[in-house]
Amino acid sequence: MKLKSWIIPLFLPFLVGLYGSLYADNQAQQSFIEKRLDELKEIRMKEPVRVKNELLDFMAKYAQNATDEQLATARIMLGYSYAYLSKADSAKVALNQARSLMTDDFSLQTKFDFYNSFGSYHNLVKTYDSATYYFNLATDLAKKIDKPYYFAIVYTYKGNLAEDMGRSKDAFEYYLKALQNFEASNETKSIAVILNNLGIIYQKMGNFEHAFDCFYRAIVINKSIDAVYDMCMNYGNLGILYKESGRLQEAIATYDTATNIAEENGFVLDIARNKLNKGNLFIIVKDFEAAEKNFLESLKLCEENNIEYGKMLNYTALSDLYLKMGALDKAEIYAKKALELAKGFDETEVLRESNVKLSSIYEEKGLFEPALKYRKAYEAANDSMIARAHKNLIVELQARYDSEKKELENASLKAENIVKEQAIRDQKIINIIISIAVVMLTLLLIFVFRISNKLKKANQNLNAVYQKIASQNALLEETIKTKDKLFSIIGHDLKSPFNSMLGFLQLIIDQKEKLEPEELEHILKELYRKSNDAYTLVENLLQWAMSQRGQIAFKPEQYNLFDIVDEELRFLQSRADKKEILLRNELPEIISVWCDHDMMSTVFRNIINNAIKFTPVKGFVKITSEINSDYVFVKISDNGVGMDDEMLKRIQNKNEFYSEKGTENETGTGLGLEIVKEFLTSNKALFTINSTLGEGTDFVIRLNRK
DSSP states (O other): OOOOTTHHHHHHHHHHHHHHHHHHHHHHHHHHHHHHHHHHHHHTTTOHHHHHHHHHHHHHHHTTTSOHHHHHHHHHHHHHHHHHTTOHHHHHHHHHHHHHHOOTTSOHHHHHHHHHHHHHHHHHTTOHHHHHHHHHHHHHHHHHHTOHHHHHHHHHHHHHHHHHTTOHHHHHHHHHHHHHHHHHHTOHHHHHHHHHHHHHHHHHTTOHHHHHHHHHHHHHHHHHTTOHHHHHHHHHHHHHHHHHTTOHHHHHHHHHHHHHHHHHHTOHHHHHHHHHHHHHHHHHTTOHHHHHHHHHHHHHHHHHTTOHHHHHHHHHHHHHHHHHHTOHHHHHHHHHHHHHHHHHHTOHHHHHHHHHHHHHHHHHHTOHHHHHHHHHHHHHHHHHHHHHHHHHHHHHHHHHHHHHHHHHHHHHHHHHHHHHHHHHHHHHHHHHHHHHHHHOGGGHHHHHHHHHHHHHHHHHHHHHHHHHHHHHHHHHHHHHHHHHHHHHIIIIITHHHHHHHHHHHHHHHHHTTTOOHHHHHHHHHHHHHHHHHHHHHHHHHHHHHHHHHTOSOOOEEEEEHHHHHHHHHHHHHHHHHHTTOEEEEOSOSSOEEEEEHHHHHHHHHHHHHHHHHTSOTTOEEEEEEEEOSSEEEEEEEEOSOOOOHHHHHHHTSTTOOOOOOOTTOOOOOSHHHHHHHHHHHHTTOEEEEEEETTTEEEEEEEEEOO
């Protein structure tokens, strides 16, 4: 039934008014949702448990009225909150839900938050390559937004990632960049956050004076802007620093201050964290009753608020405490609880500690079968920890080798096909000419002449193709040879220091009460040396692999050469001190060169390290220079064992990893020198090596001034 024409104008004002009212209500709802999301963003770090609960409630109530971008923002924050609470699976689900809503129309800021949150999730689950990938995407968006604040945020996340990967130097550099950009944005609160992070880095480096300064400055800033949560965190970190510097009473007082602030403001996570730290402190002063009280209070908070990671840490602490008190049954209960949670978090260190504790407990109880079971589990966790240390490197090298091999094989097959196609074409031409020659004898000489020319060209093409195949086969053999050498290094040279370290650690475990202090000191020094050697080898392997894959970007600028060399000399000073070798930097304090800073740092570190290696006790290594208008000639000289012509020829041979034992039987792989050659080539630098057997070696580098 149709409406009469006169009825429509009658109801039109009502319909327009109804539409306008509904539109206004919808706009008001979306405005409210936007405001609420902004409020939750402000407190997501202070109260992650509360934010998580309110976001779940928020999405249940307002999902119908929210835009896709608002829902994605809510899920991004939810994923961040789960990641902060160490609930990796829940974080992944929330972030994948956000990803499913993402469209090209979303704002750059929302995409920026998504990439940073996904990067933080991958950092939590220790898939560091994926974390780096997402943080790099966030960096690209920061460049498009082009505001210092966004650069500061992504530098902060990259600093967190580098810190978790154990790359304190890189973390320090990222935090400094973040600080500069926050200062440019006048973000006072964020400046305090970065100062807190820098304090932690200084603390790890053993520079307590600078660490105290950073924490004090952060506290002053947070007091001035009433940033109570951040100030609570500052006091907690300051307490840890007091503890590490041996000022135990000040540490207790500082933990109390942090706990009071957290209790006044309902910061559950921080209350639990400070009570756990305070309990560990009471163990040091042997007040076991106070330690137990703090651990149990922290555990109760974690259980009430489902803070699983905090529960695991408290279970571990309580098992250690009861073991010290001789309460084996209680120690057993909490060690088992810690073990179960550690399996879920894939915390290898806690798995190792819990298994070895349970083995000791059962052994002391005279229950040798379960003691053996947990000892085997400890060994398995220990082996897993070692395997994981180089698994990623092996996979990466294997992938690179397989990729290069496949490319070369494809190129070889393609070349063979070209040869076959050319032969077929030539045969067809010959057949046609023969057929025509039978019919047209008068034109035979002309056809033969043309055929001769074509055959000549075909032979030339064949020769060129065969030469190309031979060249590619030679490159394939060289790649295989490099791969075999690298795998040999990983299988032998990397395994050897770990075997030595495991042997020393087993000796300490088995003979800890029989070892004299001097013997223990000697073993610890050897452990440090072997660890340092293993770290240097792994670092060289990673840099070699990255350079071969083209992942090391060349970023040249003008740098002060004296500072680069001086930094590496300070890094290697302890190694030189062990052999009483004098290191002398005789470069001018102001000497500018055009280079990539990180590459040249690696170059000087490897060359100076080699000079120390082949210089006898009480020798010297000095760095001098000659300067002209275009170049700086840097000479690294030592009075070591030197080399003959045959040795010089071998170390300068391309793709041959050649190494000799040092004056104190130091071992090497030759990788360092290969990295030096590649990085100098990238920097358009030349080098020469002059050496006399028994007298010493001069390594001369020519660097461009501009």
